[in-house]
Amino acid sequence: MNGHVIQLVLIAFIIKSVVSLKLLIVFPAGARSHYNLGNALGKGLANLGHEVTLVAPFSEPNPPKNFKEIVFEDVLKKYIDADKSLNLFDASHVSPFLYLFILNYFSSLMMEGFFKANETQDLLRSNETYDVVIVEQFLSDSLHALAEHFNAKLVVFSTVGSNTWTNNLVANPSPLSYVPDIFLGFSSDMTLLQRAYNLLFSIVAQLNLHFIAYPKQADLVRKYIPNAPDFTKIHYNVSLILLNSHESISQPVPYVPNMISIGGYHVNPPKQLPKDLQEFMDESKEGVIYFSMGSNLKPSQLPNRTKEIILKVLGSRKERVLWKWDEDQLKDQPRNVKISKWFPQQGILAHPNCKLFISHGGFLSTIETVTMGVPILALPVFGDQRLNAARAVALGFGNSLSFVTLSEEEFSSKLEELISNPKYRENVKLRSELIRDRPMKPIELADYWIRYVVKYNGAPHLRVAGINLPFYQYWLLDVIAVYLGGFILMMYLLKTLYRYMSKSNKQGKLSKKKKQ
Incomplete structure (x- = not known):
């Protein structure tokens, strides 16, 4: 009997050794709500047997086994100091268009602070290895370079479901006719004016990302990880996106195969109240x-x-x-x-x-x-x-x-x-x-897909062809340019022909008058 018990223990240990992964989870935002999501994800995956390292400005008082933390004390202090003087209720008056550019500034500030931090530099210089790097997709595209640095698979986590920031990474379609931007307070049933506003705002948001935000993130990667490959290569090398959403709360929208909803994973069975x-x-x-x-x-x-x-x-x-x-x-x-x-x-x-x-x-x-x-x-x-x-x-x-x-x-x-x-x-x-009403707990679903992308070497078979297209091709800007150019050329030819015919008619009339 004792021999059977020993055998079972050994088998369990071997299985755990085979399936356990080393995960680096990075949530740099100095907001407690963001940290709560990262912490819940890290603890949940650690409880499922993985070796987890969580990088964040806050700390967990009761960490589980296999759970290590790298805490940014300076970032936390700056956040607390700023929090004392900041009145976020003032943000309610800010235009969504202006909000985009405020976030650009905040993004550069946050990422510069992250890469400058001694904790980050120590991590980059360490000989640590990881199977998967999970980063929060919140004004933090330069974090994608960490996966390349550690030769790990890249998993992106979105705190608010699918949005412009995540859709661009995996060429996920987002029809503007019924999918409003996250910064606009519209439902899926938009009026004509709301759809027009959504279109205009989305165009500005895309231009901002591709011509302002992404280049700044690329500069940060070149500055702090000089041996990293071209930013475009690492930026779009996403194996999986975990979405903090669910169709019970968020409207049903298109998802490409490597986008997985795990919303509600942070909700636990309620404990006895004090x-x-x-x-x-x-x-x-x-x-x-x-x-x-x-x-x-x-x-x-x-x-x-x-x-x-x-x-x-x-x-x-x-x-x-x-x-x-x-x-x-x-x-x-x-x-x-x-x-x-x-x-x-x-x-x-x-x-x-x-x-x-x-x-x-x-x-x-x-x-x-x-x-x-x-x-x-x-x-x-x-x-x-x-x-x-x-x-x-x-x-x-x-x-x-x-x-x-x-x-x-x-x-x-x-x-x-x-x-x-x-x-x-x-x-x-x-x-x-x-x-x-789900076939498995959302944290178990996240665990399954994280293991899946490691097992299949990043699961390239889940990525749609659109991710290989440059920005102008994905949005058919080259096709629009051809049609627009053709239309302009046609109008020019018609105008030239009209002038030529008008001139010919005038000359014909003059010659008839002379003959008379």
């Missing part, structure tokens, strides 16, 4: 409204007028309220409102007494509230939040308000509608079933 919160939730017979603006926005920085409206309306509700507040005290705090700098969000949303989630419309929060089956009232501010809010409205599991034009009557009526009308709860329950 005693005080458990009692608060249990004793709230009229239900609880949970209010959180995420990890980056500070509710204390809301305009005073907006704060007063929110406090007055929430204070008049029969439900009790949990408000994630970034300060120790809340002036004029209503009796039915409990504040805290942190709440176990997934556990609160999972409680049967949670009636509504008031949120900024962040994608992680949207995934969590849909998974737990709680309607949402979104107050979007910037980035993809308007798009997420528009989808919640279109799919019938939430509503949206602009905090800039927020009025007491509108806020009050939207709250009442979402809580009293059962259709919102029914719609979100359906979406909850859809996101849970």
